[in-house]
Amino acid sequence: MGAGQWWDAHVVPRLIRCACAAPAIMDLRAEVVPGARGAVFELGCGGGINQRFYDAEAVTSFAGLDPSGKLLDYARDEAVRKGWAADIREGVGEAIPFADASFDTAVCTYTLCSVSDPARVLGELRRVLKPGGRLLFLEHGLAPDAGVERWQHRIEPLWKRLMGGCHLSRPVTASIAAAGFAIDGQHGRYAPKVPRLAGWMEWGSARRAD
Numbered sequence: 624m625g626a627g628q629w630w631d632a633h634v635v636p637r638l639i640r641c642a643c644a645a646p647a648i649m650d651l652r653a654e655v656v657p658g659a660r661g662a663v664f665e666l667g668c669g670g671g672i673n674q675r676f677y678d679a680e681a682v683t684s685f686a687g688l689d690p691s692g693k694l695l696d697y698a699r700d701e702a703v704r705k706g707w708a709a710d711i712r713e714g715v716g717e718a719i720p721f722a723d724a725s726f727d728t729a730v731c732t733y734t735l736c737s738v739s740d741p742a743r744v745l746g747e748l749r750r751v752l753k754p755g756g757r758l759l760f761l762e763h764g765l766a767p768d769a770g771v772e773r774w775q776h777r778i779e780p781l782w783k784r785l786m787g788g789c790h791l792s793r794p795v796t797a798s799i800a801a802a803g804f805a806i807d808g809q810h811g812r813y814a815p816k817v818p819r820l821a822g823w824m825e826w827g828s829a830r831r832a833d
């Protein structure tokens with residue numbers, strides 16, 4: 624195993640679990656994730672951090688997908704802790720292994736930054752949602768300030784290599800709207816105590832509108 628593969632296999636999962644559990648980020652998860660209802664699909668469920676925020680009374684089934692074996696182990700542990708039967712699978716958002724119109728809610732947090740093809744992934748999320756189904760999203764992305772944006776572009780090549788393919792400068796809500804979702808509610812701000820480069824957060828709810 625080369626140094627890069629070792630870093631990705633052993634260091635990145637721990638870095639992600641730690642960075643993604645910062646207090647300001649947990650506060651945002653608590654605003655977004657409890658809104659999930661019915662049959663729920665979480666893309667990028669690795670790490671399992673969101674599971675504690677789901678309202679188990681409102682969720683009738685839970686499925687998750689992630690390509691990282693190590694992060695999936697954490698997610699399966701969280702499912703045991705939660706005490707629910709979760710269908711957690713290994714795979715990528717570019718080819719979601721569920722039938723069309725399977726879910727009432729799709730949840731995507733801090734994942735669009737890392738996928739290979741965000742437009743394709745959003746198309747897949749739309750496909751697996753029932754008509755009128757909702758996508759709950761919470762992502763960091765392209766900052767609205769030119770100075771921050773400039774640094775996001777400068778640092779991104781190195782950041783990507785160190786952080787498991789995470790991009791700093793991807794537009795969030797705009798790409799969700801471009802994929803054919805109707806945006807129901809949208810918020811954006813810098814998270815406190817998170818470096819601005821990765822600190823511009825956008826979150827909200829979008830509907831599969833046919």
Ligand SMILES: C[S@@+](CC[C@H](N)C(=O)[O-])C[C@H]1O[C@@H](n2cnc3c(N)ncnc32)[C@H](O)[C@@H]1O
Nearest residue numbers: 643667669672691715716732733734737738739
């Ligand atoms: C920054 S972590 C966030 C994990 C989790 N979503 C959260 O909110 O804590 C990014 C996640 O995206 C996953 N990921 C990377 N490429 C992906 C892809 N093509 N499809 C689905 N998930 C992917 C990673 O394995 C990792 O679990």
